[in-house]
Amino acid sequence: MKYKRTGRFYVYILECSDGTYYTGFTPHIRKRVLLHNKGRGAKYTRDRRPVRLLWHKAFRYFKTAFLEEKRIKRLTRKQTELLIKGAKRKRAV
Secondary structure, three states: OOOOOEEEEEEEEEEOOOOOEEEEEEOOHHHHHHHHHOOOOOHHHHOOOOOEEEEEEEEEEHHHHHHHHHHHHOOOHHHHHHHHHHHHHHHHO
C-alpha cells in the first residue's frame, strides 16, 4: 500500500527585495516566510531579503502541492503576475 502524505501543504510566491519572484511549498507558511526573512530559507532568497508573501494556496496532498510548485516555476514572469493579480481580485470580492 502506498503512503500518502496528507494535511495542509502550501504553495507560495514571494517577492524578493530585488523585484524577482521565488516559488516554494511548505506545510507551515508563516514559519517558512519567517525563515526566508531570517536568511535561513532558500539559498536564492538569502541575499534578496526582505521577502514579501504575494500569493499562496493550500493543498490537501503533498504530491499535488509539489506538482503545482513545479508548474508555477515553469511560468513566465507575466503569467506569474497574472496568477497573483487574479488571486488578489478574488479576495477583494
